[in-house]
Amino acid sequence: MARKPARTGAAAAVAIGAIVIAVPGLLAGGEAARTQACPEPCTWERTFGGAREDKAYAVAPLADGGVLVAGNSRSFAMRYDAWIVRLDPAGEPVWERSFGGRDTDQVYGLVATGDGGALAVGHTRSSGAGESDVWLIRLDGDGTLVWEQTLGTRGNDRARTAAPAPDGGFFVGGFQAGSGPGDRDAWLLRVDADGEPVWERRFGGPGDDGVFHVAALPDGGAAMTGHARTGGGRGFDLWVARLAADGTVAWERWFDRSRFDAGTAVVPLPDGGLAVAGVSERDDADKRLDIWILGLDADGTERWQRLLGGDGNDGAWGAVAADGGLLIGAATESWGAGSTDAWILRLDGAGAVLWERLYGGALWDRPTAVTAIAGGFVVAGYTTTSGAGFEDYWLLRLDAEGRL
Numbered sequence: 001m002a003r004k005p006a007r008t009g010a011a012a013a014v015a016i017g018a019i020v021i022a023v024p025g026l027l028a029g030g031e032a033a034r035t036q037a038c039p040e041p042c043t044w045e046r047t048f049g050g051a052r053e054d055k056a057y058a059v060a061p062l063a064d065g066g067v068l069v070a071g072n073s074r075s076f077a078m079r080y081d082a083w084i085v086r087l088d089p090a091g092e093p094v095w096e097r098s099f100g101g102r103d104t105d106q107v108y109g110l111v112a113t114g115d116g117g118a119l120a121v122g123h124t125r126s127s128g129a130g131e132s133d134v135w136l137i138r139l140d141g142d143g144t145l146v147w148e149q150t151l152g153t154r155g156n157d158r159a160r161t162a163a164p165a166p167d168g169g170f171f172v173g174g175f176q177a178g179s180g181p182g183d184r185d186a187w188l189l190r191v192d193a194d195g196e197p198v199w200e201r202r203f204g205g206p207g208d209d210g211v212f213h214v215a216a217l218p219d220g221g222a223a224m225t226g227h228a229r230t231g232g233g234r235g236f237d238l239w240v241a242r243l244a245a246d247g248t249v250a251w252e253r254w255f256d257r258s259r260f261d262a263g264t265a266v267v268p269l270p271d272g273g274l275a276v277a278g279v280s281e282r283d284d285a286d287k288r289l290d291i292w293i294l295g296l297d298a299d300g301t302e303r304w305q306r307l308l309g310g311d312g313n314d315g316a317w318g319a320v321a322a323d324g325g326l327l328i329g330a331a332t333e334s335w336g337a338g339s340t341d342a343w344i345l346r347l348d349g350a351g352a353v354l355w356e357r358l359y360g361g362a363l364w365d366r367p368t369a370v371t372a373i374a375g376g377f378v379v380a381g382y383t384t385t386s387g388a389g390f391e392d393y394w395l396l397r398l399d400a401e402g403r404l
Contacts, residue, residue: 014018035064041399042375045359046151047383049392050075054083056393058110059123059380060118061373065089066202068396069380070110070120071368073098075379075389077229082107082135083393084120086143091397095143101126105135109161111170116141121172123158130154136195149195152176157187161224163216166245168193170223173211176202183208186226186239190247199247204228209239212278213265220245224274225263228254235259238278240266240290253300258283261292267326269349271341272298275326280307291316291330293351306351310334314343318370320377324349327402329370329379336360338385342367344377357402361385365394376400 019076038044042065048054056071067218068089073083081100084107088094107122111404117140124135133152136159140146151157159174169192176187185204188211191197203209207229214224228239237254238261244250260281267275273296280292290309293316297303308314311334320327325348332343341360344367348354359365361384367381376399383394398404 002297008302029373035066035094036090036092038089038091038214038397040063040375041403042053042089042397043399043404044397045404046087046091046395047387047392048085048096048395049073049387049389051389053080053391053394054389055368055382055391056380056395057108057368058120059369059371059378059395060112061371061378062086062112062116064116065374066094067371067373067378068110068112068118069395070107070118071380071382071393072106072122079104080106082120082122082137084110084118084137084139084143085393087395091395097139097145097315099137099145099148100124106136107137109159109172110160111164113138113164117143117146119170121159121160121174123174124150131156133157133400134159134172134189136170136172138195142292147195149191151189151197151270152213156184156291160211161213162230163214163222165190165222166213166220167389169198171214171216171224173214173224173226175210185209186211186224186228188214188222188224188243188247201247201249202242203239203241205253208236212263215266215268217242217268221250223266223268223274225266226306237261238263238276238280238294240274240276240294242274242300251300253296255294255302257292258289260289264315264317267319267321269295269321270324273303274298275298275319275321277319277326277328279315282309284333289315291328291345293326293328293347295349295351306347308345308353317366317368317381318379320370320372322346322372322377325354325393327370327372327377329367329381331366332358338363338365340364340366342379342396344379344383344398346402349356357398359396359404367394373397377402
């Protein structure tokens with residue numbers, strides 16, 4: 001990109017110093033605190049965490065104007081535990097919960113449910129059948145555990161993403177190792193509202209294949225994206241697939257422009273097409289990454305593509321629909337105040353950049369997920385510039401123009 005993005009925003013922090021936090025008004029028995037209103041335009045920046053690593057990987061909007069954020073924490077245990085926080089519209093914590101056992105347990109995907117609760121998905125090494133198993137955690141609106149489920153083989157099985165299914169169940173995507181033809185195979189499961197498997201599909205060949213993101217489609221099916229070594233390209237290809245509600249594969253597509261290409265977010269478009277955001281390795285001596293964005297027709301045919309980036313590593317790690325176009329949450333080393341900053345881009349329906357913003361400080365600040373919310377957007381990730389510890393949850397609520 002020829003011009004330097006505009007820099008916006010300053011750091012603000014709220015640190016949670018213990019895994020059982022004391023929030024003013026938080027009642028005994030897990031009842032939620034009274035939520036605070038947020039005057040329009042409602043924008044804020046928050047950090048949450050303890051003395052060690054706390055990384056947010058998923059964010060989902062709630063009907064009351066607040067959000068749920070999920071990720072992983074080492075501030076309160078020697079190994080990673082899953083950590084889920086509910087925030088009110090003003091960005092103040094309503095409740096938080098941690099989940100895990102004696103070993104490493106992590107979540108990366110999140111779906112808000114109609115009762116104000118959530119499904120979080122990831123992997124566990126504390127229980128299950130193998131080295132690591134897909135781990136599903138279902139919470140109610142107060143953050144109380146409704147059920148948890150582990151699914152997998154004797155190998156290394158992990159979930160990275162989830163989306164709602166039309167029957168109240170969920171699509172869960174990730175990878176499975178040890179039972180298919182490759183080192184890792186892309187894996188999509190459909191589970192019912194109780195976490196019981198309805199069907200599963202594996203994709204891949206002798207190489208390394210995986211699902212990074214799945215999205216629900218209006219027809220009850222799902223679209224997913226990730227990477228594959230089975231498309232006949234030079235290395236890893238950006239891979240996209242579309243499935244019907246019963247798991248029937250409508251189509252798969254592979255897109256190859258370098259030795260390493262991967263899709264990290266797929267977004268349904270109003271006309272039935274898809275937008276896919278991800279990364280592509282630069283064909284130069286440094287092998288740095290650029291943002292790669294594709295617009296596809298409903299049958300997977302390419303409409304357009306855009307390559308965005310500067311002299312450093314730049315990658316898209318979240319995307320959401322925005323008025324017929326896209327909002328992209330990217331990490332950039334090319335511009336900004338620190339080693340890595342958040343680069344927020346608004347694109348129109350043909351992939352042209354309408355505006356862009358930079359957020360971050362002197363150190364390392366990384367976005368991992370974005371979601372649309374009334375009046376704007378919420379960006380989640382983690383920061384080393386501000387907060388209580390080495391890495392903290394980092395949340396930005398932006399207005400419709402991306403301003404803080």
